[in-house]
Amino acid sequence: MVDQELKKAILQTIKYSDHFHFPLTLTELHQRLIGYRISKSSLSASLNSLIKSNLLSQKNNYYFLPQKSTLVKRRGLYARLSIPLYTYAQSLLPTLTRISSVRGIFLTGSLAMSNTDGHDDIDLMIITASGKLWTTRLLLTVYTTLLGLRRTRNASNIMGKLCLNLYLTTSSLTIPISKRSIYSAYELIQIVPLYDPHNLHAQLLTSNPWVNDYLPNYPMPKSTTHQISFMQYPMYEKLFYHFQYLYMKPRITREYITLDAAFFHPNDPAPKV
Structure with missing residues (x-):
């Protein structure tokens, strides 16, 4: 079970990034995690738990809010543009x-x-x-x-x-x-x-x-x-x-x-x- 403060920090970080339509990799999410110190491996385990709870989604190594999988393709396209x-x-x-x-x-x-x-x-x-x-x-x-x-x-x-x-x-x-x-x-x-x-x-x-x-x-x-x-x-x-x-x-x-x-x-x- 994910610590509530950690859960809040993860969702706050993902929502902030979603404001810019920008899904995050594990490394990016770890470095940008708002107000919570944690190792990357522990963060990865917590992310998997949140995915199982349908609070987050993952595709091609990117994390984002549920129903936002199109952001992954958008990020690749915008990187090229x-x-x-x-x-x-x-x-x-x-x-x-x-x-x-x-x-x-x-x-x-x-x-x-x-x-x-x-x-x-x-x-x-x-x-x-x-x-x-x-x-x-x-x-x-x-x-x-x-x-x-x-x-x-x-x-x-x-x-x-x-x-x-x-x-x-x-x-x-x-x-x-x-x-x-x-x-x-x-x-x-x-x-x-x-x-x-x-x-x-x-x-x-x-x-x-x-x-x-x-x-x-x-x-x-x-x-x-x-x-x-x-x-x-x-x-x-x-x-x-x-x-x-x-x-x-x-x-x-x-x-x-x-x-x-x-x-x-x-x-x-x-x-x-």
């Missing part, structure tokens, strides 16, 4: 990295999971040099807009358009407390490095150990000691920050905006799941 979009995103790196203060570019959202129909936009996390977030954002916004690469407000065709919805700096890799949730924990472990010459991916994960509070089975990289740096902002950086903040202010809802971080994705699906 995502390839051209992923290849296109990679092709844009020489253009995006012409901005010298760009230190890392990471794929987020559905394309990072190879879970698109090939007609989606491309969500990117940009990590900038310390103290140059708003200078970098201004240059990238103008540059990608002029080139027709950026998704604009009320655009009718979003296919392949860049959505630059998250900015951090090399000195501000820790996600602020107000933005921590199951959703942001998943987003962090799912990001795909596109441009990462400074190994910021590992630093990003080690800077956010709180992820294991939500996902205790996820294998976080071993923490390394980082030198504490004191932020210094050039005068033009402060001016660019205030200029862009004033421009965005009338439309700000749940966005999180500081000198060192900018989260422009106000929709968190976690409360809906």
